[in-house]
Amino acid sequence: MAAADELAFHEFEEASDLLAETPDAATTSGSNQLTPQGHVAVAVDSGGSYGAEEEVEESDRTALLQEEKQQPGFWTFGYYQSFFDVDTSQVLDRIRGSLLPRPGHNFVRHHLRNRPDLYGPFWICATLAFVLAVTGNLTLVLAQRRDPSIHYSPQFHKVTVAGVTIYCYVWLVPLALWAFLRWRKGVRERMGPYTFLETVCVYGYSLFVFIPTVVLWLIPVPWLQWLFGGLALALSAASLVFTLWPVVREDTRLVAAVLLSTVVLLHALLAVGCKFYFFQPLPLAHPAPPTQAASLSPDLPPPPTSSAHTT
Template sequence: MANRGYDVVVDVDAEGDLGHTDLQEDLEFHSSNFETQPSTRGKLPTGNNSFLPTNNSNGSGTNSKHYLWSISFYAQFFDVDTSEVARRCRAAIFPLSNFLDVLDGNPDLYGPFWIATTVVVILFLTGTISQYLAKEGKKHFIYDFTLLSGAAGLIYGYTFIIPIALWGALKWFRAESANLLECVCLYGYANLIWIPVALISWSPISILNWVFVAVGLAASSVFLVRNLYPVLSATDVKTSKILLVVVVALHFGLALAIKILFFAHGSPAKKDKGNKDDDDKMMRFVFGL
């Protein structure tokens, strides 16, 4: 009998007696779908980064830790899309609610970095225009590329160094609610106001430029104070007041540096010796000299 189409062939006699054949002892049946994967025992695993330890407690095998020298460690701080960054920018310009609530426990570095970079570029461009207008009528105008390095040092330093120092002070005074990324995020999005201020503060009308910078200072100061006050109040009353005054004073210094260093028309930092104008009067009025 051909066995085509059959799995097992058993011969029986006419009376159906199987004789002494014991099927349970002589035969073994194994279920198989003929798609069994080859064994990986003894083989090295592929696709696993040995530098990133995995969490096997839940059996998922996903990365649970990131090292400082790995890209994945920094990628988690840029895990926002364009719509979310735009929403945070709107919340910074029109602060209808607490910005920390807008962050919802997910502060990012994407917005602060690109906002600071945009401010640096615009300060360089408008500062150059302001210098050109201040020296109009002279024979030759030379571009001052130190404006670019100065803008980068000022804006990047203020955006990232000041929040780290503030966070360190809060930790020193045992403010458990202090979060480094949230501090950096607050200062980063607070810089957004300097983009429109820089775009309109290159005019030759000095007093108008002072007004624009003052408006930017007031708006960004209110934003910072409103959102930092709940964090600062985690310390004692005296310490929180001192830190609040320091925050406002440093922000005032930033605004003053932007006006004096980059808007050259009438700026005392860009004038020749012995040349007096309205900005000298403004500086004496500000500092009480």
């Protein structure tokens, strides 16, 4: 403490002596330096780095301009690489957001944060298509074990059908929805619609709930299968409705109701179509008709035959 006090008093004494020798000098408030009148005093901050923040801002601005100039073209692989630049924590957070929809919690604003990705939707659709095809074949295998009269043959075409159906749904339906919302934006001024990639991302993550549901459909209990399917459809459709509602709520009631009803109806058609096609009810085994000759007892006399005699 004594050394610090002496140092402070020594600086004050030196400054007073300097003022006494040069009465025309003036002190600056930012730094304890004496500057003669007629000269410009430059204040130096406590860190001793003049203009460091301005240099950093200038370097960041230059780097940003260089990145904009070096942005890859639409036809290059680097352009699409940015859509797959997500980590595991981001993907898991977006999956949880699609599984737990709630009113007032916008999936785009709270989870995407203006950074839509195609990594999650791509692998969710691929996994769902593969699981649909595998479980559809396993259903027939398990049914054959219970009833040997059922003939099973591998149905590899189901992989193609599932892949084409799911990927077309995830791309074409968001495209039509995005185009309709863009058109309604010009008709009625309101909150701007989501981008096309954001709409695709929302639809892709909304299908994740069907992956465990399809596995549970292996349980050979029809009412339990429909219960799991209805629960998955409710969660998935609610995620879409809660996400689209902030966009369409300022439109007319008729347009908003028709649009949201169409979204839910298409989602239900996808779920029900997959249920009937990949888990179709097995045909009942037709029992062999009893042979009339084998059913007759040998002890009984043969039935009398009537002969017509003409006289």
